[in-house]
Amino acid sequence: MKKLLGLLFIVLIPFGAVASGGSNENLDTVHIDLSDTKSLQRGARTFVNYCLSCHGASYMRYERMAKDLKISDSLLRENLMFAADKPGELMMTTMPAEGAKQWFGVVPPDLSVTARYRRPDWIYTYLRSFYIDESSPTGWDNLVFPNVAMPNVLYRWQGGRIANFSESDGNKHFEGFEQLQPGEMTQEEFDLAIQDLTNFMVYLAEPAKLVRYRIGLWVIIFMVIFTIFAYFLYKEYWRDVR
Numbered sequence: 001m002k003k004l005l006g007l008l009f010i011v012l013i014p015f016g017a018v019a020s021g022g023s024n025e026n027l028d029t030v031h032i033d034l035s036d037t038k039s040l041q042r043g044a045r046t047f048v049n050y051c052l053s054c055h056g057a058s059y060m061r062y063e064r065m066a067k068d069l070k071i072s073d074s075l076l077r078e079n080l081m082f083a084a085d086k087p088g089e090l091m092m093t094t095m096p097a098e099g100a101k102q103w104f105g106v107v108p109p110d111l112s113v114t115a116r117y118r119r120p121d122w123i124y125t126y127l128r129s130f131y132i133d134e135s136s137p138t139g140w141d142n143l144v145f146p147n148v149a150m151p152n153v154l155y156r157w158q159g160g161r162i163a164n165f166s167e168s169d170g171n172k173h174f175e176g177f178e179q180l181q182p183g184e185m186t187q188e189e190f191d192l193a194i195q196d197l198t199n200f201m202v203y204l205a206e207p208a209k210l211v212r213y214r215i216g217l218w219v220i221i222f223m224v225i226f227t228i229f230a231y232f233l234y235k236e237y238w239r240d241v242r
C-alpha cells in the first residue's frame with residue numbers, strides 16, 4: 001500500500017509545481033479559473049461593453065467565444081454584438097486607428113494576447129489602479145502604468161480616487177488611494193468584476209487552454225486509475241517469486 005501511495009504522489013507532483021508558480025512583483029494576485037464559465041461570461045459582457053470601443057480582440061470570432069463560453073445565439077446577438085453584424089466576424093474595434101492616434105496619442109493595442117505578455121496579475125492590478133490626475137490629458141493616471149494614455153473607463157463602477165505620495169530621498173512613495181467620489185459598486189464588487197474581466201482576457205489569450213483543461217482532467221483520472229491497476233498487477237507478478 002505504501003508503494004501505491006508513493007506512485008500516486010509522483011503522479012500528482014506536477015500539480016504542486018503549477019500551483020506554486022507566481023510573480024514576485026508588487027502586484028495584487030488574481031484568482032484565475034477557466035472552468036468558471038459564469039465568470040468568463042460576465043467578463044465577456046464587460047469586455048464587449050467597455051473595452052471593444054477602443055481595443056480590438058481581432059484573433060477571436062464572436063461565434064467561437066459564444067461556443068466556448070456556452071452563450072446562446074440569441075444572447076450573443078442581442079447583448080454582445082454591438083460592433084458586428086454576423087457571429088462569424090472577428091472581434092474588431094469600431095474605432096478608426098487614425099482617430100485613436102489623434103485622440104490618445106497612441107493607438108489602443110489589440111488585447112487578444114495581452115494576458116500572455118502582461119500576465120494576469122498585472123492586468124488585474126492595472127485595471128484597479130487608476131487615479132484622478134488633473135495634469136494628465138485624460139484626467140487620469142495609473143499606478144502600474146505611469147502616464148498611461150487610457151482613461152479610467154470603469155470610472156462609473158469604481159468612482160474617483162486620488163493617490164497620495166510621500167517623498168523621501170528624492171523618491172516618490174505611494175501611500176494609498178483616497179476615495180473622492182463613490183462608485184456604483186463597492187470595492188469588493190469592483191474587484192470581482194475585474195477578476196471576471198481578467199479571467200476572460202486569459203481565456204482570450206489562449207482559447208485552446210479551455211479544451212486542454214478538460215482533456216487534462218481526464219488524463220489525470222486515467223493516470224490515477226492506471227496507477228492502481230499497475231500496482232495490483234505488480235503484486236500479482238511478484239507473489240510467487242518472494
Ligand code: HEC
Nearest residue numbers: 050051053054104106107108109114118147148149150153
Ligand atoms: C477610450 C478608449 C479606451 C477604452 C474604452 C479602453 N482602453 Fe485600454 N487603452 C487605451 C489606450 C489609448 C491604451 C494605450 C495606453 C498607453 O500606451 O499609454 C490602452 C491600454 C490598455 C492596456 C495596456 C496594454 C499594454 O500591454 O500596454 C490594457 C491591458 C487595457 N488597455 C485594457 C483595457 C480594458 C480591459 C478595457 C475595458 C474595460 C479598456 N482597456 C478600455 C484606451 C482605451
